[in-house]
Amino acid sequence: MPPTITAVNDFVVKFANVNGSGSASANELFARSILRMGVPVSPRNIFPSNIQGLPTWYEVRVTEKGYLGRRGGVDLMVAMNPQTWAQDVKEIEPGGYLFYDSTKPLPSSAFREDVNVIGVPLTAICNATYTDARQRQLFKNIIYVGALSVLLDIDAKEIERLFGEQYKGKEKLLDSNVKALNLGRDWATQHLDPGAVKLKVRRADNVGNRIFVEGNNAAALGAVYGGATVCAWYPITPSSSLAEAFANHCKRLRHDKGTGKAKYAIVQAEDELASIGMVIGAAWNGARAFTATSGPGISLMTEFIGLAYFAEVPAVIVNVQRGGPSTGMPTRTQQSDLLSCAYASNGDTKHVLLFPEDPKECFEFTAEALDLADRLQTPIFVMTDLDIGMNHRLCQPFQWDEKRAFDRGKVMTAEDLEAGKTFGRYLDVDGDGIPFRTYPGTHPTKGSFFTRGTTKDEYARYSEQGPVYVRNMERLQRKFATAAKIAPQPQRYSSPKATRYGVIYFGSTSPAMDEALDHLEADGNHVNALRVRSFPFSQVVEDFIHEHDRVFVIEQNRDGQLRSMLMNEFTLDARKLVPVLHYDGTPITARFIAADIAKKLGQLKVVPFDKAAS
Amino acid sequence: MTFIAKPRLHHPSLVKNKAGFTRRDYEGAVSTLCAGCGHDSISAAIIQACYELDILPHQVAKLSGIGCSSKAPTYFVGASHGFNTVHGRMPSVMTGANLANKNLIYMGVSGDGDSASIGLGQFAHIMRRGVNMTYIVMNNGVYGLTKGQFSATADKGSISKKGVANADASIDMVSMAILMGATFVGRSFSGDKHQLVPLIKAAMAHKGAAFLDVISPCVAFNNHAGSTKSYEYVREHNEALNRLDFIEGREEITADYAPGTATTVRQHDGSILRLRKLGEEYDPSDKIAAMKRVQEGLASGEVVTGLLYVDPSPVDLHANLNTVDAPLNTLQTGDLCPGPQALERINASLR
Incomplete structure (x- = not known):
């Protein structure tokens, strides 16, 4: 008898499927x-x-404690793809479980001695019930959900309720799905020992009023709430579903009740150059505009991003980060566009980045980015990634203050101009580095100006004079300092015990980091933590680094890009920042973070010479 | 280059149009282009057209890319906002600007390098989207600011100032525009103001994608023997298909034409295009015939000019997107933000 993993509400199930087989909705x-x-x-x-x-996989971590990061390791593999069988079987933890379609007998060499095998003749059940090939394919997925629900003690009523919500008004579909579910349940009840799988789900009360949503959907809703009226985009994984979600939200929320007309415009551009160009044109003309893209799109947009920086035109760019260029790894997650966004374009440029940790912050930061773009008159990047963007994540419900109004920034109106207010498009009137602007068409004789990149004076007059250029660049520097004060501030988590060690992390690393902090603390490795939420960095970040002897910088990229930015922006001893890097395309895990930090702490905890000698 | 502002004082006897502006109110800064540059004549024609159309100067938005031609918006309608964008990408910026405020008059100015080489993609797509605008290419077949390289509109076999023959096929912007879905397409010559001004006026009144290819000789780098974009060559080979009179809807039609000598096209905004026939029969509302005639001209070395194609009832981008009547940039928090109650319903649907 192989050993068996026993767990209640704390295990990982992985589904190995073939894409296009309809497995995604069953797994969800x-x-x-x-x-x-x-x-x-x-x-x-x-x-x-x-x-x-x-091949495609869907990994579900069941976690009563609410650890939402990827755990690593698989306790129960639902192996539905012969192509990846060997790899999938290998991945199961010793004592874990293999669930497979036993219609065709497999040689014993296909299995592992230390893994419990549960065979259900899914194909045979389907073939006996359905004649249509597509139905056989689709319902096979529901049948395995039925069988699993028996083995794991999942309440069938909950599944039926979900069907009821999904197929409201489509009674035929509802009935056929319930029937398939029961086919799987009945077979499992009649043929399997209920104790065959010792991974069980037990009813709890740990979800609360949290919502279950994808980051792309949340960011799109943030764009609706933040007042975006123009969305220009070009399809690219993993960001396409963001623009599509924006269209869906707008269909429900943004049509004039009387006329049925749209209070928004969405254009699928010919490429990313055009999508950012449209965003810049719309924002120059006073509309709130955004685009959603991923790394290669950013590369294409780079020239325009520089123009927007110098010409001081608002723009919001949601970058759902992925694994680099071309195809393949790009459908995996990474945090590897920090440098390419922070310093995008030619000339001296730097940009504001926001780092949401979950869908809740995707919603908040996208809405906030639209305010910040208008306030700062510059491109704002919302740096999400595939892990947050394209996966359902449990998070706090969205909130919106009834009294909140859009911050349109410093805009001079026809009344202001008529009243004789001095208008200098690039004139810093109050020291925050942000000048006033006018929208085209504001006033018949006052406030018009010509928008150029670098070559202008405070009144937008053409000038190639060195001192004029330098004055403008110094003002842009002041504006960047203002950005550090008004962008989302870092969040600090202090260890219960005083410590000389700290960690800095950001974005989708958050849930894995929260869990890793618990592991580290339990093992007596005390660390303070700081979650960076925006760039330019707040003074709090530099203070945090100075407070500690060593600071681990946790990132999902190869080059330690956030670490490079910290080194670039502050005066620091490079040895102080210790990189902890995970970049194989899978989301970072608590196990990885805790192990790597523990190892590095072990290397660092050298007993001081004077103590050793005494 | 320096910025030279023109004196604001006007002679009191200057004639004001119906909007209360003199012709000089439609001028811009002093041009810094070469003396004799065709682009300055086109700027002058734009000024004349805006004056004659009684446009409020600040209701124009001028956008350009990069190049000699793209400097031109500084030299006309100084009371309006302008945007000198990046090379070849003016169309996307103009598309976005148009989305934000459908009520302004959009004037895009570009060159043959800007629109036919680096920006050919964006040129094609702004036409097919039907953005309500006037898009003028000041076409001289050569890169001026970088000193005389061939552009993609240089004719095959034409000779550069340094004596090199162009081996590549040329791109005909008029053919491109018609093919891509522009609904008003004309060609003219910077040296023919009488043809050009009415074309610009009609294009500006057109409620869709209007494109004008204006041959505009470069006196510095492309005005020599062997060039097919020189003043001399264009004058010799100009084959005008029609002579346009632009009549605003509210104006009384006074001109009389002998039967069979003129065609009338009424545009959707009510303006009337009266096309005087110059020789051959030509129907600019027949798209297939227009493409055929333009291709014949290219094959025989003619520079075919005039109003070449018009769809008098175009459907523009905003109509396709079914946007509200108010410009999107005027919508406020109350118009756009669904508020906390709607959000609570959304939260409930995500549990």
Whole structure:
């Protein structure tokens, strides 16, 4: 008998499927049913650059404690893809479980001695019930959810309720899905020992009023709430679903009740150069505009981003980061566009970046970015990634203050101009580095100006004079300092015990980091933590680094890009910042962070010479 | 280069148009282009057109890319906002600007390098989207600011100032525009103000994508023997298909034409295009015939000019997007933000 993993509300199930087979909705159903039992789950898609026929995985972490980062390791593998069988079987933890379609007998060499095997003849059940090939394919997925619900003690009522919500008004579909679910349940009840799998779901009350949503959907809603009226975009994984979600939200929320007309414009541009150009044109003309893209899109937009920086035109760019250029790894997650965004373009440029940790912050920061772009008159990047953007994540519900009004920044109106206010497009009137602007068409004789990149004086008059250029660049520097004060500030988590060690992290690393801090603390490795939420960095970040002897900088990229930015912006001893880097395309795990920090702490904890001698 | 402002004082006897402005109110800064540059004649024609159309100067938004031509918006309608964007990308910026405020008059100025080489993609897409605008290419077949390299509109076989023959096929902007879906397409010559001014006026009144290819000789780098974009060559080979009179809807039609000598096209805004026939029969509302005639001209070395194609009832980008009547840039928090109650419903749907 192989050893068996026993766990309640704390395990990982991984589904290995073929993409295009309809497995995604069945797997999501599985995750949601557990959530409805009050047990937090954290699902993740691992998918190829492909539409049909290639391997795809869906990993569900069941976590009563609410650790929403990827855990690593698999306790139960639902192996539905013969192509990846060997790899999938290998990945199971010793004592774990393998669930497979036993219609065709497999040689014993296909299995592992230290893994418990549960076979269900899914294909045979389907073939006996359905004649249509597509139905056989689709319902096979629901049948395995049914069988799993018996083995894991998932309440079938919750699944039926989910069907009821999904197929409201489509009774035929509802009935056929319930039937398929029961086919799986009945077979499992009749043929399997209920104790065959010792991973169980037990009803709890740990979900609360949290919502379950993808970051791209949340960011799109943030754009609606933040008042974006123009969205220009070009399809690119993993950001396309953001623009599509914006269109869906707008269809429901942004049509004039009387006329049915749209209070928004969405253009699918010919490429990313055009999408950012449209955003800049719209924002120059006084509309709130944004685009959603990923790394290669940023590369293409770079010239325009520089123009917007120098010409001081607002723009919001949501960058759903992925693994670099071309195809393949790009459908995996990374945090590897920090440098390319922070210093994008030619000439002396630097840009404001926001780092949301979850869908809640995707919503908040996208809305906030629209305010910041108008206030600062410059491009603002919302730096999400595939892990947050394309996975359902449990998070606090969205909130909006009834009294909140858009901050349109320093805009001079026809009345201001008529009243004789001095207008200098690039004139810093109050020391924050931000000048006033006018929208085109404001006043018949006052306030018009010609927008150029670098070559202008305080009144937007053409000038190639060196001192004029330098004055302007210094003002832009002051504006950047203002940005550091008004962008989302870092959040600090202090260890219960005083410590000389700190960690800095950001974005989607958050849930894994929260869990890693618990592990480290439990092992007596005390560290203080700081979550950076924006660039330019607040003074708090520099103070935090100076407070500690060593600061671990946790990132999901190879080159330690945030660390480079910290080195670039502050005067620091490079040895003080210790990189902890994870960049294989999978989301970072608590296990990785805790182990790497513990190892490095071990190397650092050299007993001082005077103590050793005494 | 320096910025030279023109004196604001006007002679009291200057005639004001219906909007209360003199012709000089539509001028811009002093041009810094070469003396004799065709672009300055086009700027003058734009000034004349705006004056005659009684446009409020600040209701124009001028956008350009990079190059000699793209400097031109500084030299006309100084009371309006202008945007000198990046090379070849003016169309996307103008598209965005137009989305933000459908009520302004959009004037895009570009060159053959800007629109036919680096910006050909954006040129094509702004036409197919039907952005309500006037898009003028000041076409001289050569890169001026970088001193005389061929552009993509230089004719095959034409000779550069340094004596090199162009081996590459040329891109015909008029053919491109018609093919891509522009709904008003004309060609003119910077040296023919009588043809050019009415074309600009009609283009500005057109409620869709209006494109004008204006051959504009470069006196510094492309006005020599062997060039097909020189003053001399264009004058010799100019084949005007029609002579346009632009009549605003509210104006009384006074001109009389002998039967069979003129065609009338009424645009959707009510303006009337009266096309005087110059020789051959030509119907500018027939797209297929227009493409055929333009291609014949290219094959025979003619510079075919005039109003070449017009769809008098175009559907513009805003109509396709079904946007509200108020410009999007005037919508406020109350118009755009669904508020906390709607958000609570959304939260509930995500549990």
